[in-house]
Amino acid sequence: RGGGGGAAPPPPPSAPPPRDDLFGPRARIDAVLALRRAARVWQPLGRLLERDVPDVLALTEDELYELLGPAATRLADAGVAVHWPRELARSLSASAVVRPALSAPGSATDGTTFFDSEELLRFNWRLALDGDPLTEREMDTLAESHRPIVRLRDQWVVVDPDLVRKARKRELGLLEPVDALAVALSGTAEVDGETVRAVPVGALAALRDRLVAGPEDITAPAGLDATLRDYQLRGLAWLDLMTSLGLGGCLADDMGLGKTVTLIALHLRRARRAPTLVVCPASLLGNWQREIRRFAPGVPVRRFHGADRSLDGLDAGPDAGGFVLTTYGTLRTSAPRLAGQEWGMVVADEAQHVKNPFSATAKALRTIPTPARVALTGTPVENNLSELWALLDWTTPGLLGPLKTFRSRHARAVENNEEIENEEAVERLARLVRPFLLRRRKSDPGIVPELPPKTESDHPVALTREQASLYEAVVRETMAQIEGAEGIARRGLVMKLLTSLKQICNHPAQYLKEQTAKGGGTARLAGRSGKLALLDELLDTILAEDGAVLVFTQYVTMARLLADHLAARAIPAQLLHGGTPVAERERMVDRFQSGDVPVFLLSLKAAGTGLNLTRAGHVVHFDRWWNPAVEEQATDRAYRIGQTQPVQVHRLIAEGTVEDRIAEMLRAKRALADAVLGSGEAALTELTDRELADLVSLRRPS
Template sequence: DAIAFRAVLQVHGVSDPALVADAADVWAGAGGSGFGPRVTHDTLLALRRASRAWPPMAPLLAAAVPDSVDLADEEITDLLGEGARALAGAGVEVHWPRDLTRGLTTRAEIGPADGTPGPGTSAGPSLLSADALLAFDWHFALGDDRRLTREELDLLAEAHRPVVRLRDRWVLIDPQVVRRARARDVHKVAPLDALGAALTGSVEVDGERVEVRPTGWLATLRDRLADPEAQESVAQPAALAATLRDYQRRGLTWLARTTSLGLGCCLADDMGLGKTITLIALHLYRQDEPGAAGPTLVVCPASLMGNWQREIERFAPGTPVRRFHGARRGLDDLAEDGFVLTTYGTMRLDAERLATVPWGMVVADEAQHVKNPYASTARALRSIGARARVALTGTPVENNLSELWAILDWTTPGLLGPLSAFRGRYADAVEGGEDPAAADRLARLVRPFLLRRRKSDPGIAPELPPKTETDHAVSLTEEQAGLYEAVVREALERIAGADGMERRGMIVKLLTGLKQICNHPAQYLKEDRPVITGRSGKLELLDELLDTVLAERAGVLVFTQYVRMARLLERHLAARGVPSQFLHGGTPVAARDAMVRRFQDGDVPVFLLSLKAAGTGLNLTRAEHVVHYDRWWNPAVEAQATDRAYRIGQTRPVQVHRIIAEGTIEDRIAALLRRKQDLADAVLGSGGAALTELSDAELTDLVELRGEPA
């Protein structure tokens, strides 16, 4: 039978006489019929087990009635932690008297002095000002949340004992815990640090996570930011020559409210949902806001400058707009209410000149261009001051969370802390899937500063036609299969004997070579005047798809990451008599605009595009088909390319075709991308570079050819 045994700890006047009497009565009647004849024996065995686990219990074995034991202060302290855990391992529970208050709870309180006006008011502080420090105070309470004064905390610490009489009751607290609490002084913190702690609800102090409660206007601001949908809607600017959709009006409200607080933000809607018109509306809105007016600088890829100018002239007629680009660029006589458009390359070269202008707002379009905070482009952009900073991107995280940090640390410097601390606190735990709580804290911290809407979200773009995505598996030709296996065999032999950077370089070269072989042998072999037909399974399928597209008199976009492959396709299509054009990174801005017009007018049915150069910013709604001839390492980049056709303004169903060489590395990469897309919906893990860290066995499994060639 199970035996119930309870030892009462009599310590310096702390006892429970009723329990003592119960224990004595039980022991005296142990030989009777109440508990059976073996009760004394089993109880002594339990006591021996307990005393081995925690030696201070040993005196109970020698007691006539093992009902109590006297403990020294340090033994009680030990019983609060290690002792209780050791006894639990031996099957003995520790029960403390009910009227004994246990445990000291600690939380931080962060906020301004009473009556201090908040940000967004004429007298309030700027959240970006290092001078506007807030108080970081401590709240200490006993078990029932009765707050302790500093004097009472001092009393507990000075007693140097685990059991102290306080407020007419006994208090049981580890002296070490009290000493640590007493050492925590009131200090000042920067507003953004305080806001980050308020949004996440906790802060790390000396390796321990402590609950945080905001006070004053910081609490009000936290509630306001945490629920953007509760913000009072702003009116659409009268000067805007368009009617915003509902989700665009909500985006305008969010942008206006956030920037009015002196905070930057990132509008991360899917491509094609109208980030440009929403930003134009924000510019017009801010012209009427006190302290917010001033010219807006838009930094964007070269291919987007024409689109920005057309959109501004269309939706904000009469608003001055100029391009700061080319040999004759200048900043003289800037209009207070105007736009200045420049490219990332020009901005990098002329950051000092641009930094002399008191910008009302700086906008980084396709902000993933500054995802590397150490690159010269990102450093130049950070040097240009403004009253507000807004990032626009459809892919705030392409490969890892450091990219998200780079964007938000530009829009609102200091919000996420230093990059090294951010990686240790959030990125490593989230990307590794080790700490769901870290992912939740990061989401709460980031959500107020990053607005993300997708075309698939309910009510966002119901007018968009359906989109069908199909993976087409093709077999390698005999030539491709033989070349593939030879390259794998030779490369793996060399990689097995290498290490460090040399090994990583070899792996990158192998992966690139295999993808080129899957495209077409002539691409890998760098043939000058190759025979193109009959050598590639992918090309045969592309011909079949194009026959269907041309018969429908539809338009098609064909994306490849390789310029050489696009040139081969261009030559092949010309031989077939199929009109096509090719846009790549070296195409001048004026030529790009002309290509877009020709395609949109239906003059050229096949548009070949370099994925890296044309994956963003172009409006190509004439296309009903999108072909990804080869796979990029990142699904977000492919999605952006698809969005050249599948965007607001598209009225016909869009079919997306991804061509995959079966049995090859492309098969395995496709599976990796599907898993990576799931992670991207929360916060993305590491990118293709992680493949260079595979073991020899893992690499072999990734690249070996499976199945038979066609």
């Protein structure tokens, strides 16, 4: 104690106890056992057991990388947790970035097309910390690092050696604009055999965003004499967006949804002085010409087909800015002439005709230069994804890369049996393809309510050379006989003439009473009839959509020829006519309604009433009955109570013939049409020689 009576000072704080006093004996034993267990799964920890106090372990760089990766997982499985300092960041990531090399190429945002630019795009690695991209200086720091932990932005960052290599070699090369767009849309790229995440920036990102977002609403163009349904307006807006960007696209709507009128509207909206070239099967030339004259009256249209075909006058004068129609066959033989003409747009109708990229037709089509390419088809993928590649590689060349690369990266992956890998591959391909392919089905929500329950279409088809020769010969010979006949004899000759001409319009083999191999003869059917060629086109599309169809003809002989033709093509079909027993008739209906047989050939008189065939979504009238009411009764075999799908009615009409003229009168409701409605073709026997000659003479399409 000290003097003065003052208070004693507080005792000094006690010193910390020795380290061994922090744990009891049991805790030390448990810690050693845990350490031994951990050392068995990760050997470097064994060095701790050699220390008097196992508190600190110096690690080599390789050991640190191992602890950051697989060792931590093995330790966790052994019940040993690895705790890292909070300030140690591990969220360094890498992605491939596509950006303009100098200035941004044009995009939809500045009024120019992306592909007008010949500038290549840079393809580089970009590293990011917590999602925030590193600067060039920070990338340099990382590239110069030789340790697994680097100081970045005032924090320690764990660095994978692979990321260091990417920082050291950032340049991945240069990309063509179309390749860059493919990378931007899919969000991935192939780098050294590895699929990596890819990020577009600048104008490329803006273009990607616009394509993904889709088009804005538009109105029908001036000059279109039609009211477009909502889904057709959406299709027009989409085509307008794609062609304005110089990208092209494939409109893959189901049959009957109005691809033709949508394309005509696109032509009017683009309003170019350069003409639009439409390439289609020969059987569709007449339909295109009539649809253009119907929906865009005043727009010039000509056929580049036949011996006297010409492209003169397309660049100036009244024919400028119109339509030119040609066939795939003519394209093959006249590709250099067509390639020498300036086109505002090229359209490939029924584009499945060029699904084989190595065919002469596909190669010829690729030689025609144009700023806008549109493929129209109801069946974009019939057999495999290579067909999809062929279509889109024409509409937007280079988008999907070389065919071999596309098959290895996308097609095989999509067809893989591994479910997770398959889903990822499908989604990756969908991101790439979706902006360039517009596919709508009749069953899609928002489309069926807009469709009328029944849509009727006249399909004009050109006669073949054989048909035209037979037709003109029969008219010349029979008219000479009619001019010298009277009364019943004259009426009989007129009826004979009309029947002969209708049979020639159907097929020369019917008029010439030829038989096919199945019927005991050797007649060849393919290539001799415009109607048969169009029927093949229709059936290919309908069956590819898993549809069913009724085919009516008033002639049993023609029905048998069709049955033999379809059998030769291995298309399942059945034939019902007046001689079919009732029991077999019922079995046929059951087979058709159950979906076993998709094509039902029917004699108009025998099957025009009394049948319920609602499985059919399509009805084809191969030849015309003079009384439309009879055709309507036949159509009602499909269009009746119980029908749940829209019905498409197709009437095949031989162009420039008596069939064509009768169809015109029926549409125009002329006085003669009323007579035909009342008494059928018998009314035509009362025409004068001049009127009859005008009715039956063959008129060449203009």
